[in-house]
Amino acid sequence: MEFKDYYQVLGLDKNASEAEIKKSYRKLARKYHPDVSKEADAELRMKEVNEAYAVLGDLEKRAAYDQLGGRYRDGQEFQPPPNWDAGFEFSGAGFSAADMGDFSEFFANLFGQAAAGQAGRGGRAGPRPRRGEDHHAKIVIDLRDAYQGAPRTVTLRAARTDAEGRVSMQEYSLSVQIPKGIKEGQHIRLAGQGGPGSGGSAAGDLFLEVHFKQDPHYRVDGRDVYLSLPVTPWEAALGASVEAPTPSGKVQVKIPANSQSGRKLRLKGRGIPGEPAGDLYLLLEIALPPADTDKARQLYEMMAREMAFNPRLAMGV
Template identity: 55%
Template structure:
């Protein structure tokens, strides 16, 4: 997937005001409109302009796009980092608006989904998340919009529960029409057992209402930071465990780290790389807790001196009839 430089497509500087962007789009849209343009590939250029304008005209999409940084070049191979939009507070209307299907794969990878509103930390209904006009078209007293943000937490926070101070960046447009952000600091209780893609609802932390309308709510989508040891699949947690060849061949009892502390694990004799050993109920906590899986990875000692090399030569002689590639139909 190719990176798209929307500023270059629009012919504007990265610090252009919203009015500058609007003027640039109108000028280029007239030039490349397929009904009147004589320019080569006018239709493709017009579509590309529409995509760039969809992002840059909207302060929320623009701020999110800008977080990708300035090091990317047009047409460069691109994959969005999983946490690229973490820590930014958006309205669902602003971030998820637009029909992603009419734009490029690049646009869809960034903005092709909207936040799931109306769910609490455990996927249950959390009340009506819509704002807008009341019955009969009245709008003087209207609830504020709900806001959404993705936050990154540690896997261990889900095991124990925690209280964390987070700082969200809220997109705003200043009086000169330039996009900026302000900080929104919050103390957030992380529920024990929360999982990725679930939400924490903070009542009254969204946009202000109109008149006497209540403030909207803020929904925090949970993602786990990448861990140095563990990986998560649903409610299950996996650890790749290095073991010595003799531990795998003869069996052993070894110490294994888990998010809840060190446990002793019995490795059966004649184990091979890739064997999974399950610790039932030691995954992410919950009404039905996940499991913790240990995946064995056999690690041979290095042959970095003459004694070690001699040992390996003796092993080769001892097991000269052993063919590790027999299943592949390859002879030694």
């Protein structure tokens, strides 16, 4: 994916103030607006300018973009790290699908879900009472927390500006109860933890969107959980009772005789709790012992002689 240098699009230095960003945007908008511009690529340039301002003109998205962009080096293929945006607090409700059509793949991948507040979204709140804005943040939890529920402390980062308009991130911590049975993508609502209200009105809410940490063993699909379970050739051939890990603890599993790699065993109700609970699927994976000793090689040679097995026979070879 191509990295978008929004500062370059607006002709600005990375230390540009809010006022300088707004001034540059207005200047370029007058230059490239399709209704008045005589430039051949005016429509394309206007889209680039709007996209750049949608990020740099927004305090929160600019701070997140600056942190992510600090890892990029010219000439690299850009790929944001998994869960790069975890912990960033965004205000507003985000962009609609129609809005996203005007932006690049780069923008959609970074801000499509958590994007907050559009360029040109309106002026400041008037004097009349108004409820505070809802805020949104992504958090990453262990899969086991969804099985059991757990009190957790999460650290969020919120963008702030100093008197000179420079953007920085400030961290703060919150105590959160992870509900038992929560699925990836669901939200935890913290009432009154969003933006402050005006004129004595209530504060907005903070919505924490839950994602699971990448796990070397488990894959999650809704409430169902998948695990590749290694078994020995004799366990697969003869059948066996083996111990298998699950996010809720170890269980004994019966391996049917004559099992092949890829066979799926279903443990009903062992997925993420809920109404109904998900299932846990064990995908059998036959693990071969290494032929790294004389004895091991002799056993493999004996199997080759005695069993005369051709696994490619069905392929006609």
